[in-house]
Amino acid sequence: MEYEHVRETDPAVADALAGEVDRQRETLTMIASENHVSEAVMEAQSSALTNKYAEGYPGSRYYGGCEYADEVEQLAIDRAKELWGAEYVNVQPHAGSQANMAVYHAALEPGDKILSLDLSHGGHLSHGHPMNFAGKVYDVEHYEVDPDTGRFDFDEIEDHASEFEPDMLVTGFSAYPREVDWERFQAIADAVDAYHLADIAHITGLVATGAHPSPVGTVDFVTGSTHKTIRAGRGGIVMAREEYGDDIDSAIIPGMQGGPLMHNVAGKAVGFGEALNPAFDDYIDQVVENAQALGDRMQEHGLSLVSGGTDTHLVLCDLRDSHPDTTGKDVEEALEETGIVLNANTVPGETRSPFVASGIRAGTPALTTRGFDAEACREVADCIARVIDAPDDEGVREEVSADVDALVDRHPLY
Numbered sequence: 001m002e003y004e005h006v007r008e009t010d011p012a013v014a015d016a017l018a019g020e021v022d023r024q025r026e027t028l029t030m031i032a033s034e035n036h037v038s039e040a041v042m043e044a045q046s047s048a049l050t051n052k053y054a055e056g057y058p059g060s061r062y063y064g065g066c067e068y069a070d071e072v073e074q075l076a077i078d079r080a081k082e083l084w085g086a087e088y089v090n091v092q093p094h095a096g097s098q099a100n101m102a103v104y105h106a107a108l109e110p111g112d113k114i115l116s117l118d119l120s121h122g123g124h125l126s127h128g129h130p131m132n133f134a135g136k137v138y139d140v141e142h143y144e145v146d147p148d149t150g151r152f153d154f155d156e157i158e159d160h161a162s163e164f165e166p167d168m169l170v171t172g173f174s175a176y177p178r179e180v181d182w183e184r185f186q187a188i189a190d191a192v193d194a195y196h197l198a199d200i201a202h203i204t205g206l207v208a209t210g211a212h213p214s215p216v217g218t219v220d221f222v223t224g225s226t227h228k229t230i231r232a233g234r235g236g237i238v239m240a241r242e243e244y245g246d247d248i249d250s251a252i253i254p255g256m257q258g259g260p261l262m263h264n265v266a267g268k269a270v271g272f273g274e275a276l277n278p279a280f281d282d283y284i285d286q287v288v289e290n291a292q293a294l295g296d297r298m299q300e301h302g303l304s305l306v307s308g309g310t311d312t313h314l315v316l317c318d319l320r321d322s323h324p325d326t327t328g329k330d331v332e333e334a335l336e337e338t339g340i341v342l343n344a345n346t347v348p349g350e351t352r353s354p355f356v357a358s359g360i361r362a363g364t365p366a367l368t369t370r371g372f373d374a375e376a377c378r379e380v381a382d383c384i385a386r387v388i389d390a391p392d393d394e395g396v397r398e399e400v401s402a403d404v405d406a407l408v409d410r411h412p413l414y
């Protein structure tokens with residue numbers, strides 16, 4: 001990745017771009033929503049399609065010259081249908097948040113009621129946080145996870161739903177390490193005659209291979225980001241039953257977007273194509289095995305995991321039992337100095353501000369992309385545990401930093 005043209009015309013930006021490549025190479029990306037896409041996906045994303053206006057849909061555009069845009073978008077749609085078994089797919093949302101916006105826009109009126117998971121319990125801003133458009137446009141209440149088990153108390157959510165009578169139930173989460181029971185949530189939506197949106201942003205890849213049960217076919221709408229576990233570059237996607245297709249199409253354009261980011265749609269097509277390869281199933285199985293190895297070793301070090309472990313690509317560590325005076329932010333900052341990049345995260349029953357938080361969230365998708373196996377992830381867990389025990393100890397940070405360098409050298413990226 002030389003960026004030679006940028007270097008020629010704009011050295012300042014070229015330096016930053018090259019710096020970012022080096023940063024990704026030299027550090028361990030453990031932010032659970034991040035990943036490294038292939039160079040093929042990046043090439044598609046930086047293609048000449050960035051120049052093309054393709055308002056509309058394949059075969060029915062407002063402007064001429066869309067024959068290649070049509071080809072690319074149709075490939076993305078067909079591959080997505082194959083990956084997730086969806087009747088209807090729209091690959092135009094700019095990101096996961098816009099995919100959610102499209103579904104709300106298609107199915108709800110302003111002021112309608114949404115029931116979703118609280119952000120501090122693992123929900124997402126676009127599920128109706130007061131500072132987000134969804135919180136301003138709709139009437140939102142939140143359910144929570146049980147602070148003792150870290151899992152859902154479905155009877156309680158059902159009672160909440162029957163009291164609130166939402167027009168839409170939103171499921172799918174940013175920091176929930178366990179398998180989600182879509183059928184049980186669907187029964188709650190059915191009982192109050194609500195639409196059900198399952199936002200699988202984080203677990204698109206796991207759902208595609210069957211490593212996590214699929215909500216497609218059970219719920220009304222499924223949304224996702226395409227840059228997390230599916231590795232298809234930055235973007236969003238909506239899937240639904242055929243009957244909702246026209247409403248979603250027009251919610252996106254003319255409803256909320258102009259021209260689709262066709263270069264990103266090309267990235268999606270390439271990334272989805274890669275995910276249809278059987279090697280992607282092995283990748284996802286390894287992601288989950290790695291998260292379990294990481295979590296098990298963290299627990300052996302005396303750290304507590306929300307729900308006691310993971311079924312997915314991430315672990316959520318609650319520091320309050322083992323290190324009550326250490327915040328998630330303390331750990332995030334100390335680890336970043338060693339080259340391990342993850343994020344402070346709120347935990348169920350959080351008492352600190354979300355900027356400080358009492359937990360950390362760690363994911364294995366990006367490590368697995370660069371070839372980490374379970375044993376390497378146990379080494380990473382050892383590093384994390386040592387820093388959590390002594391976040392202020394510079395000597396420890398230096399030792400861990402050397403271990404990170406060795407791990408990085410053994411698993412080259414790009």
Ligand SMILES: *Cc1c(COP(=O)(O)O)cnc(C)c1O
Pocket residue numbers: 033095096097098123124126172173174199201202225226235236
């Ligand atoms: C990441 C995420 C999104 C979408 O985020 P974008 O940055 O807009 O792609 C939506 N919902 C959940 C649950 C997420 O974790």
